[in-house]
Amino acid sequence: MDGYLSKLRKAADLDTLAKIVQACHCCSLRNGCQHVVFGEGNPKAQVVICGEGPGADEDRIGRPFVGRAGQLLDQILAACGFQRSQHVFILNVVKCRPPGNRTPAPEEIQACLPNLRMQVHLLGPKIMILMGNCAAQTILRTDQGISQLRGQWVQKGEIWFMPTYHPAALFHRPQLKKAVWDDFQAVVAKYRALVDPEHRSPHC
Numbered sequence: 001m002d003g004y005l006s007k008l009r010k011a012a013d014l015d016t017l018a019k020i021v022q023a024c025h026c027c028s029l030r031n032g033c034q035h036v037v038f039g040e041g042n043p044k045a046q047v048v049i050c051g052e053g054p055g056a057d058e059d060r061i062g063r064p065f066v067g068r069a070g071q072l073l074d075q076i077l078a079a080c081g082f083q084r085s086q087h088v089f090i091l092n093v094v095k096c097r098p099p100g101n102r103t104p105a106p107e108e109i110q111a112c113l114p115n116l117r118m119q120v121h122l123l124g125p126k127i128m129i130l131m132g133n134c135a136a137q138t139i140l141r142t143d144q145g146i147s148q149l150r151g152q153w154v155q156k157g158e159i160w161f162m163p164t165y166h167p168a169a170l171f172h173r174p175q176l177k178k179a180v181w182d183d184f185q186a187v188v189a190k191y192r193a194l195v196d197p198e199h200r201s202p203h204c
């Protein structure tokens with residue numbers, strides 16, 4: 001683990017980091033998954049979106065948010081005028097699929113945290129969208145639930161964090177859609193304020 005961490009800290013760019021993380025065995029999740037899902041998007045994006053961990057589709061393909069929740073996320077991003085390859089970088093708290101899509105255990109989250117920290121350090125975003133309990137609680141270091149946290153900006157250092165519900169939650173609780181849409185509209189407003197006043201979006 002110590003050898004891994006010192007290698008990780010020396011990564012000077014995202015491609016180098018991705019290669020190192022591909023070889024991570026800091027917890028046992030790596031033994032039961034097909035791919036280490038590092039994340040994808042524009043390495044220069046000012047918006048980072050964080051989910052929980054890869055599901056079955058992501059594990060099979062090796063890319064984040066490509067299943068049903070990912071398709072919904074793509075629709076939300078399109079409505080905001082954000083494209084995966086241009087405006088955002090998408091990643092997860094843990095890079096390997098927890099068996100049966102269970103929530104990652106605290107020790108798995110801790111083991112993967114240096115990977116996430118280094119990604120955020122190298123990406124240097126202005127805005128981070130934290131989707132669901134796992135992302136919001138891990139990154140904001142709180143026990144509060146997402147229903148309490150969502151919709152309120154938290155600024156830490158140079159980064160503005162917006163916690164919101166995970167898109168997968170909208171399938172069984174469609175009444176949450178309005179809250180998620182409000183949160184993404186707040187992100188667009190912040191993006192215009194901090195990054196690009198000319199940003200165009202079809203629906204907000």
Ligand code: URA
Nearest residue numbers: 051052053054064065
């Ligand atoms: N859910 C997540 O939290 N992340 C993914 O990549 C896919 C589904």
